[in-house]
Amino acid sequence: MIGIRRAGIIASALVMSICLWAPLSFGGADRDKLLSEPGVFGTFATFSLGETWVKQDQATRIGQLALLKGVVEQHREKIAVDLYLLRGLSDYGDLMFRVHASELRDTQQFLLDLQSSAFGKHLKGAGLMHGLTKKANYVPGFPDQLKTDLKVASEPGSKPYAIVIPVRKSAEWWALDQDKRAAMMQEHTEATMPYLKTVKRKLYHSSGLDDLDFITYFETSKLEDFHSLILSLEKVKEFQYTRRLGHPTLIGVVKSLDEMIEVLAQ
Amino acid sequence: MIGIRRAGIIASALVMSICLWAPLSFGGADRDKLLSEPGVFGTFATFSLGETWVKQDQATRIGQLALLKGVVEQHREKIAVDLYLLRGLSDYGDLMFRVHASELRDTQQFLLDLQSSAFGKHLKGAGLMHGLTKKANYVPGFPDQLKTDLKVASEPGSKPYAIVIPVRKSAEWWALDQDKRAAMMQEHTEATMPYLKTVKRKLYHSSGLDDLDFITYFETSKLEDFHSLILSLEKVKEFQYTRRLGHPTLIGVVKSLDEMIEVLAQ
């Protein structure tokens, strides 16, 4: 528990450095909307932390992290930012930013400011994927019972693990008529039911925005359940129309901005 | 809005540096022809900006950007150059130059001069694709109504987003006779009709010039519409003969040379 004592020192250093932006509520007024509504762009930006970072002394690092906080704050009116620590779990990068915005240019401006900040100069881009949230495509046609079951509340408590799996469907999938796809998606959805409470899911549509059709995002505290969910989904008929699943599979731990600063300051 | 004040300073610095090339109309007399006629070579040259760039002080950077402007100006009789900021949207590069020329050697000479300029020494080649504009292949055989519909004017206003998607067709596609391909291309074209006003398209033929058959280029202010367009195109029969779509998908924001200099000077 070395972290706890150190956290105090860092916290006071940060208070001194960043008193310019008070009060600091992480995420602006629109965060809830951005995270729940259709028509929002979700960007998954993965970075490696260069070797230059750790070579700096802690005071310098703390100062630069305060500037990171400033950059996030500066954009909070237009975008919602979530942070993930990939290091130690994923070899594709060390940090991931999930950014939601109504306009992809706002996300771009945030990432430009991030990368040109004193902190950002230590970051090396490791991947960038975009998707769009949309109204559920197949759900309206599902049986009423299934629709009701889908509304079950997620288990309370934190879901520390986040997993991002990009998906590309085959040309054969898109050539099927809507009814056939709907029937298979119903089977797919039924397979997810046992895991609704413990594994949260969010879907982004990527065709044209990236070399993908979908980005699937998961949060859970029970990775066994998440594994069982994916295994169930590999057994339904719709999976045979999947040409790419993962590559990369990104796995990380959700961190608040302050928690992430704490980790990076060490 | 830090950028605005700074822009003034940069602007005056540039005026002092580049007064040698006045008056500076970006794009020469042939630009309109190069951008509209068949038989023109289009090159998409993507670059990453090396770490050495940001390590320089701003005055040095502004001086080097003035030289960039000079290089573009020097070639404007023979080529038409468009610029795109990929950074923050694409992980394949930071900047993209789209160059149109009647002879690919003129494009080569521009890129050689660019890369050996003081600015260009900070650029690292991240990708290069070539294509050729040609007269529409299938359109002459389309029904008159469809031909008329295709002439609809694009919505006025700027289209800030540009997307580049390379395409490779299967051997089976090329083995089909012209009639079958024409019928499928008619279905393909009909699927694009709802998006004609909001998504501009341009096609380059690449067979032999690159590991591709086509480069498809899009401009839009509505990325949702662009996404819907690509999704529609994945559902027509012709898509089953597509072996590669994207890889990379390049997404960026259109910038004038002055806007780009403004971004890079910061």
Next chain:
Amino acid sequence: MIGIRRAGIIASALVMSICLWAPLSFGGADRDKLLSEPGVFGTFATFSLGETWVKQDQATRIGQLALLKGVVEQHREKIAVDLYLLRGLSDYGDLMFRVHASELRDTQQFLLDLQSSAFGKHLKGAGLMHGLTKKANYVPGFPDQLKTDLKVASEPGSKPYAIVIPVRKSAEWWALDQDKRAAMMQEHTEATMPYLKTVKRKLYHSSGLDDLDFITYFETSKLEDFHSLILSLEKVKEFQYTRRLGHPTLIGVVKSLDEMIEVLAQ
């Protein structure tokens, strides 16, 4: 046998450096459980040793290795660590850590501490794969004789070689019903019988946790037998449903922490 004399010097240096953590029994109370029970996460973390390592003098290296020992010790309550020397046998990395933990976050914390240690700063991540141990899926339905045969004891004596082979099954495999898969897995299992005594096996389930379905882990002193085992498995019907085998195949030699320190100190 240069190593032996040198080992004495290193050993005494280490005793002086690490007397803070005595007594040093490598692996905590739960090691046996973690290595035998279902529901445990296994992580295979591969690293290259940077060129900076060998440029240091031996005293510095020995000091840093003592800190490595400290990091492993610090986490031994929650995780079980095994070490492998890949260098000279695998071109994917120099060292491999196999980490077993009930929670993947504990593995992450270990790897974070490892990489931020003075020793870890010389490590460059070369690969990370995760899997989950589960109860045998098909064995309960096997004939009694086969179940009995499977319980044969492994030959006594050390098994110095370890091989890690990731596996991905095709969509067709998962689409088969459980009976068909069970019948093929029985044939697969029977093919392994001649090698039960000389090749130890352990299976990790990865679907969703990585771009894989399984991680297969082997230990042997007879690589010829291991080769014959894999060849036998390529000849059973189930192999036709394997889409990826290896890529990478990791091959190394099991080392205790002290042995590894001895190798790295030279």
Next chain:
Amino acid sequence: MIGIRRAGIIASALVMSICLWAPLSFGGADRDKLLSEPGVFGTFATFSLGETWVKQDQATRIGQLALLKGVVEQHREKIAVDLYLLRGLSDYGDLMFRVHASELRDTQQFLLDLQSSAFGKHLKGAGLMHGLTKKANYVPGFPDQLKTDLKVASEPGSKPYAIVIPVRKSAEWWALDQDKRAAMMQEHTEATMPYLKTVKRKLYHSSGLDDLDFITYFETSKLEDFHSLILSLEKVKEFQYTRRLGHPTLIGVVKSLDEMIEVLAQ
């Protein structure tokens, strides 16, 4: 036309530096034979020019280029060297050497001497492909008219563009009997007839010498014709037996050694 004035300075510098090897006729007595006869090995060696090159002052560069000329001269008895500027047209490399030799060891010795020369130390290998010229395999069985048509002279005048496309055929192709392959190659050859005058072709056989079956080499002044040629070849039946075309497609501009030195000296 900056180049012209500078060329004078460079030329005189070179005369002073390389007066040791006079008279300098680029290409030895056997060049014509090497370029026309069967049983000759053709090597395509692609290099990137490291960042260290441009950091040197021009006098140093000119001195090193004189040494390059010396290396080429020294080997001219045994090999024929052609040079291509890829930079600005290909992202696979900056320079390409095409080397013809009766023995691949002579090519190796040239490349070893090149790479260990003061100039060569700035080169970074970007690709190496080998093929063998052979007597025409299918032509002897073609109809007489076709054989006559194939003898048409190429249009006079320089053909500045060179394109290299590696090809791999499928196992199915090689499994066809000679008659079937001959019939398809006749269709293939007929498709090339409209471009015989404007696109020169040369074929190298690579099976076993590289991860390829063929290297196809083209020279033209009309890239539109070259594009049309490849498109025609994609439409004949034989193309369905092609598993790889390009990857990389190398496109460059033919340069004499003196022209290349001129370009590199700048």
Next chain:
Amino acid sequence: MIGIRRAGIIASALVMSICLWAPLSFGGADRDKLLSEPGVFGTFATFSLGETWVKQDQATRIGQLALLKGVVEQHREKIAVDLYLLRGLSDYGDLMFRVHASELRDTQQFLLDLQSSAFGKHLKGAGLMHGLTKKANYVPGFPDQLKTDLKVASEPGSKPYAIVIPVRKSAEWWALDQDKRAAMMQEHTEATMPYLKTVKRKLYHSSGLDDLDFITYFETSKLEDFHSLILSLEKVKEFQYTRRLGHPTLIGVVKSLDEMIEVLAQ
């Protein structure tokens, strides 16, 4: 012939440096057995020579090469080492060591010692493949005449070129019964007969030891014959069950240790 004079200087320097290990017969008592018997592991270790190597003065390099000779000598009781110069012929590496050993650990120890030697610190691993020699699988069932024909002696004289081609068979191949595979291997073997005298072959079995099924090794003085051999093998039925051939194809020139030292000292 610069090399010859220089060789004298190097030779005397080496004599002074390495008089500790006299008499120096390269290859120990078991070399013949290791190169001819079944049950031996063959390792193909490819290295690039870092830029640091050539930056050293020649005396330093000669000193380090003497140490290389020492490392090889030190292991000659247990392993047989062959050396190949790939540079100028293969872009996968500069040097290749082929190591034969009864135990793969002995090969590992040699490579560890090599890489930690003063010379080895300039080497960068570029590839590592392992295989096992086994008794001929299909030959015992061949007709007597074919068995006799296979015993023909290789042409006398040196075979300077060596080529290494890794092979992976399809799952369909392994699913065939032994008789069918034997019949196809007989056809395969008959296709090799015209080249028995001029192309030497050696086969290593890799399943499980690497991402391969076989490593095929060839030596020849006539690369045309080698090309014709591979082309013949692409035309037999068995080739349709080959999923990977090459990738990489390694081509180099056989060098004795002294010859290699001579090359590297320059």
